[in-house]
Amino acid sequence: MKFNPYTSNLPVTDIIEELKTKLKNTNTLIVNAPPGAGKSTILPLVLLEESWLKGQKIIMLEPRRLAARSIATRLADLLGEKVGSRVGYRIRFDNCVSAATQLEVVTEGILTRMLQSDNALEGIGMIIFDEFHERSLFADVALALSREAQQILRPDLRIMIMSATLNMPKLKQLLNAPALVSEGRQYPxxxxxxxxxxxxxxxxxxxxxxxxxxxxxxxxxxxxxxxxxxxxxxxxxxxxxxxxxxxxxxxxxxxxxxxxxxxxxxxxxxxxxxxxxxxxxxxxxxxxxxxxxxxxxxxxxxxxxxxxxxxxxxxxxxxxxxxxxxxxxxxxxxxxxxxxxxxxxxxxxxxxxxxxxxEADLASLALEMAKWGVNDINKLTWLTLPPKGHVLQANELLEQLDAIEEGRITEHGKAIHSLPCHPRLAHMLLLAQHDDLTALACDIAAILEERDPLNRDAGIDINLRIEALRRYRTGSLKNKRLKHIAKISAQYQKMLNVKEDNSATDPFETGLLLAYAYPERIAHATPGNNAQFKLANGNIAAAGHEDDLAHEDWLSIASVNARDGVGRIFLASPLNPRDLAPMVKTIESISWDTKRGGFSAFEELRIGSIILQQKPLQNYDVERKIKAVSDAVKKEGGWLLDFNAEVEQWQNRIGSLKIWDKNHDWPDVSTNHLLTTNHEWLSPYLTVVKKPEDLKKIELKNVLQHHLSYELQQLLDKLAPERIEVPSGSNIKLKYGPNGEAPVLAVRLQEMFGLLETPTVNNGAIKVLLHLLSPGFKPMQVTDDLNSFWDNTYFEVKKELKARYPKHHWPDNPLKAEPLRGVKRKKS
The missing domain is CATH 3.40.50.300 (P-loop containing nucleotide triphosphate hydrolases)
Structure with a gap:
């Protein structure tokens, strides 16, 4: 049956001819159309007969399995055919395609695997990203890989992105592609x-x-x-x-x-x-x-x-x-x-x-990038760059699973990639083959991928779920959720060429397999237990006090929430510590813990953060000690060091010159920067530090001053001196502010007699701000123009001072009077 799109009377029919024209002349196109406009059902079918397709397939991506099936069914209906003829679908563990299939509706992970197995996508002429506004993780991954394949190997490959709502200007700029808009005919x-x-x-x-x-x-x-x-x-x-x-x-x-x-x-x-x-x-x-x-x-x-x-x-x-x-x-x-x-x-x-x-776990993305051969993911086309922290964590996990080494995929990593599941579960399935536990691993993987088939009151023991699954398969238990789980397990069993096993399980075997998948969630009961466990990643998690596993010494945890404080365990299995021998490492632990008294050095037997045995380490690398203390200073902040008023003034002096004096390269001495870079200037003084009190004893101003070059030390004292000598002979401290404002000189008025001009800093470029004080050190006047003060304000101030301090000498001509450091009594 020949499909006639115009009989549908759907809004996208208005853009069909322009769509065809643009795709003849460009390899990338963006289509913006509201829900119900017909973009998913009309546009793929009208492109099947285009000459540039040359008998190749169209692949259309959908973000969900249900959508892939239903859209494939709808498209086949429009052609008057069954699914699997010219239109088929392919999703995880299910496909309906044939040699006649020209249009495949797939979920996004399927396309990624197609690209990995054939970078050039031979036999595929077009990729359609449907509902791209949903911004699923694997839609972004598939687009990044498709664009690179198009740019390097397949310039004839058409890519069409269809969206209902999206940041169109950003997408057009990123892809350097034209856009078509179908206004739609949404009813009110x-x-x-x-x-x-x-x-x-x-x-x-x-x-x-x-x-x-x-x-x-x-x-x-x-x-x-x-x-x-x-x-x-x-x-x-x-x-x-x-x-x-x-x-x-x-x-x-x-x-x-x-x-x-x-x-x-x-x-x-x-x-x-x-x-x-x-x-x-x-x-x-x-x-x-x-x-x-x-x-x-x-x-x-x-x-x-x-x-x-x-x-x-x-x-x-x-x-x-x-x-x-x-x-x-x-x-x-x-x-x-x-x-x-x-x-x-x-x-x-x-x-x-x-x-x-x-927001997602990027372990699968990182594995895809390693398999693709990309070391710098920023070189690919991303509408949104993957967060660096998430990528770093993902790569650390893949290294722990032996999937990558020095950023490159290993043979084990390639085997992990070949399985259609999370790298954790794939790693577990592969290692289970060496222990003859593959059937059990298939059951565990299926259970973990789906919702818990038992009620919450069943407890956290995953072995109860495995037992229920095996009872379901033997017909002794009815459970609708278990039917789907059994189907997934059967798919894994078929893939790994193993028969199902419905015998009783050994909980310790389950625990070992979970430890393969989640090595950082191996957990040991905390002292006193209290149903709490310390995980290898350092976190604390708890089981219910009445749970059957609450008093176990060791657990393998499969599911735990990430809330602050004490997490909650949802699924776990007992673990035999003897099975952990290959995971135990001897570590020289050189660390700083302020709450526990400061520096410590131990030789430890550990599984992650779980310490099995500890003894003092007599000979250790001093550089590691310096780094441990330096890292603590960086992390815990300035309160570990004596950032007193003198240090603050030193910082403000240099900070002021950074603003005033553009002829010299004054360093950033803000507290945050000093803490971040403390290893550069503090290291020589950390070799003897053992306790927090030792850090407080470090004379911080002297340390920082000596870290300056000799030239800058001399310039600092010249351009922003700590003190200024006043006419009385006193050397009085200046107070510098943090933002380059004029420094304050707080001085008794009598000590300034005889001085006509306001003192300056920075080679005369910056006048100080005078806070002129009474004999009792009370502020009487603030000025940066001493000459004007003597001419215009002094006599008013003098009246008040004579009334308040009648025994002091207040001359009529302060410019000729003797400046006083002490107290000169008025002559009687």
Whole structure:
């Protein structure tokens, strides 16, 4: 059947001819079209017959598996064919393609693997990035690799980026590519703002709004909620209220047949309520929806590079997400959207969602880069650069897993890359083969990749999950979640050529395998236990006091949250310490701990931060000691050193000259800079330091002064002297400010008799600010013009001084009077 796009009457038909023209003349194009415009279903099909394609395939990327399947099905329907003919899909552990397939809809990780196996992408003429505004991690990775392949090997390869909402100017500039805009024909959506929301009461509040929508409007209702827990709780409430309505959950972990049931029209013709996560924002077409209820929250996985852990956080949605969600109600006709927040809250929402690359665990990205042969990832085309800290942490993990060495991928790393899972789990699966534990490792990997199949009250022991999975496979246990987990385990078993094992598990074997995957989460009970464990990465985590594993000495932890203080363990297994022998290292620990008294040097047997044995180290590298103390000074700040008033004045003097005197290169002596660079100037004085008190004894001003060159020391004393001699013969301290303001000379008025001009610094360029004091050192006048003071103000001040200090001598002509250092009594 020949496809005629114009019969669809969808908005993107208006740009088809211009699209074809541009793709004849350029290899990269950006298409901006709102949800429902038809970009995902019309544009890929109209390009199949283009001459520049030369019989090659089109690959279209989707950010989600459900979207890939549903869009492939829709495209095949438009051609009057079954999926797997001219249109097919390929996702993790599932594909439906044939020799006749010309258009493959794939998830982004699939394209990355295709690029790694064939950098030139032979047989592929075009890559389409659909829904690129979702900014998934592997969309960014796939674009970076595709652009490099296009620029170096395949200038004929077409790349088309399709988006509903995105920073178009930035994308156009980055790719140096033209853009086409389809305005779309979105029906009007009436917005109702329902007031402030409360996450704790979300299911109850959402159910109330949904019931209101059921009563006031017809059509199916799409409800956006953060995650599975809120969906299930809301579902329970709604089922008790609306028995006549079909209620369907829709989230990523749901079995595929249930996901399709949610997006397809009801077979019985019943009205539907779809309770969905952000999975339903853009990629999916859900027929019959006229009303949207938006809770205003989404759940995102955020990675903490400091702990090496990721955790789900519930966050406010952004403006682009809110618009896309509301737009779901206006695809078929005028719609309604209930927003569970206020108009004021709406006005302060962020415009765009945070790209996943800024918040995700980048271990897989770093492995892709190593496999690609890229040492400097900044040389690739990134719409958002991967955070340096996350990349550094990812590379450290890959080195720990023996996947890379000196930045280059190892043979073991290539084997890890060949498996379609996180590098941690791939490493575990490969090492399990040496221990004849591959079947167990496959079960563990499948369980860790999916949601916990048991309730929280089952405890943290992952072996209970493995036992449940094996009982499910033998038919002695019913559990819907376990069905999906069993399928994934079977895929790994097939891949690794091992048969399933349903025998009883040895918990210590499970612990060993988890230690392979999460070496930094090997945990030892803290003294006194209290159900708390110290992890090899230095963190502390706790199990419930009544948990079966709470009193174990050693654990391998698979899942733990990253909250501050004491984390919470979710999944773990007992661990036999004898299995840890290959992981034990002898370390010379040379460190500084202020709270524990300062410097220490020990020889330690350790697993990460867990100390198994310790004895004092008599002979140690002094340079390592200096570095340890220096690092402590840098980290803990200036309070370890004696930054007294004299040091502060020395800093202000140089800081002032840095502003005043542009003829010389005065150093940055701000406290922050001095602490950061303390190793350069403080090192010679740290060899004898043992305690915090020793650091305080260091005469900081002298140390810093001697670190200046001889020339600058002389210039400092000349241009910004500490003291100035006044007519009385006194040498009085100047007080310098931090921002180059005039230094202050606080001096008793009587000591200045006979001086006509204001004293200066910086070779006469800067007048000092005189604080003229009474005999009792009280401020009487502030001036930077002493001559004017004698002429105009002195006589007024004199009256007050005579009244307050009648026994002192206050001459009528101060310029001819003798300056007084002490007290000269008035002649009686």
């Amino acid at each position: 959506v009436e917005i109702y703002y329902e007031g402030e929301n409360d996450l704790k009461l979300l299911p109850e509040l959402t159910s109330r709004i949904v019931s209101k929508a059921v009563k006031n409007h017809d059509g199916d209702i799409l409800v956006f909620l953060p995650g599975e827990a809120e969906i299930k709780n809301t579902e329970v409430i709604l089922r008790s209220k609306h028995k006549e309505i079909a209620i369907h959950p829709l989230y990523g972990q749901l079995p595929p047949q249930k996901q399709f049931a949610a997006i397809m029209p009801s077979r019985e013709g019943r009205r539907k309520i779809i309770l969905a996560t952000s999975i339903a924002e853009t990629s999916l077409t859900i027929e019959g929806v006229k009303v949207v209820v938006d809770c205003g929250f989404s759940r995102t996985l955020k990675f903490n590079a400091n702990t090496g852990l990721s955790r789900f956080e519930t966050v406010e949605i952004t403006l682009d997400s809110a618009d896309q969600r509301a737009g779901r109600a206006g695809r078929l006709g005028p719609g309604i959207c209930y927003r569970m927040w206020t108009k004021a809250t709406h006005n302060r929402l962020n415009k765009h969602r945070t790209p996943e690359i800024e």
